[in-house]
Amino acid sequence: MSSMPPKEIRVRFAPSPTGYLHVGGARTALFDWLYARHHGGKFILRIEDTDVERSSQEMVEGILEGMRWLGLDWDEGPFFQSQRVDRYRAAAAELVKSGHAYYCYCTPEQLKERRELAQKEKRNYKYEGTCRRLSTEQVAANEAQGRPRAVRFKVPEGESLQYHDLVFGTIEVAHAQIEDFVLLNSKNHPTYHLSVVVDDLEMRITHVVRGADHVSNTPKQILLYRAFEAEIPEFAHLPLILGPDKAKLSKRHGTTSVTAYRDMGYLPEAFRNFLALLGWSPGDNTEIMSTDDLIERFSLEKINQSNAVFDVQKLDWLNRQYIGASTAERLAPLVRKALEGKNLWRAEFDGDRKEYFYSSIDLLKSRMHSINDFAEGGQAFFTDLFFVDEAAAKKNLKDPALKELIPLLADRFRGLDPFTLESSEQVLRALADEKQVKAGLLINATRVLLTGRAVGPPLFHIMIQLGRDRTTERLERISQFTTVN
């Protein structure tokens, strides 16, 4: 045993394509991926689409898109359960043959009735095992008639079952608590537990890392492994992600699709970092971690046992951190998309004005809350037809003296050569002194005229970035504001 070479770690992410990749699924995928990468193992992607009615190709695409965005590359797959139905049927037949499963002729209608009756009488309902006790003759007769039947698992006699969960520790469930669950429905279609176990076995999964909503499913699956006389993988269940109201995160909390976060201007590395901190921490106080850090430091032992609330404010903070720390080169393609979305993109930004485009990004990035913000708060750097914030104009352009001062300032800038950080500041401050006004008055007014906003980078940096001509042109727009007042 000890001389055996370490077994390759194989983990899988197995979403069911009944919606786009949501935040909870993404976190599960991330942890699976981190675990595989940390151990140099394999990460397998499997699409659980046995419920044909609720699955669609479009949703599969959405899941793959979300994973690609987050940089979660898989080594094998995607495998589709819908294409593996024969194997599940064969496995079910094998279990019937070995006496671990039986045919059940109870109809869904009958079951529903019994369940409702039990509920009315305030009794707990569990399949009573009617067909489990059918004689061989009765079964043969039913089969001869071609009666539709499901295949049910025969839960073995026994006191209780326990298993060790890598995050929750020992979990114990009484056999009496587990009902004879359906393996194949009456349309000969496999259900969840069967297909999961068959696939995890066939794909040689060593660690089942999935959401905590599966803890109570695990005993059934362990029973299945035993019936197949197969080796049972390790299980690690992840705490759930909750909305601000502490209910399991869902559509009614607003955005839950991962690609929607991309569209809102979040950086995948920020989102990934944020997700990693939901239910896991490296143990010290480190919060900002690159992908390599994450891979290196990730371990199942440090996963929490309690659910975590999705806090968008912390996500925003991380996003700002990452944007501020990113190079213009990294940001450029993303900013380009944001600008294209607002019809602000111009080919020259990738040509003659590429340098200008990059330096604008560098100037703006430390203040941007999202990528989309470049096309909002930062738009004056990319177009002359920028939006002027009304409140900003009202606040910083209201002084009547500006009507005289700004054109004067524009004149002086026009003749200024060279037009630099130092020279432009000198000119502005000199004028302020001369006219006995605070430099701040001119500075703040100029910022609004130049960018349409009361907030932004230091003024002289803005002017140098825009250049002398644009600066003077925009200053002349003061007339449009003074008439309004």
Place this chain on the structure above:
RNA sequence: GGCGCUAUCGUCUAGCCUGGCCCAGGACGUCGCCCUCUCAAGGCGAAAACACGGGUUCAAAUCCCGUUAGCGCUACCA
């Protein structure tokens, strides 16, 4: 209802296994001050938590029991 799981600042968490270093540390958010041409950033500081009740022990956030609350599962869905 039954079964299972969980419980540290508003939120994410460290500490819990291996009691004492914890009148509980960090981060986001909030508030204040400094810096300052605005806003960010940065610096400094503040308010803010061991769910409750019993045990065990010289000593409990840490171990045990109970209560409460939350979440999950409870389908011929996954």
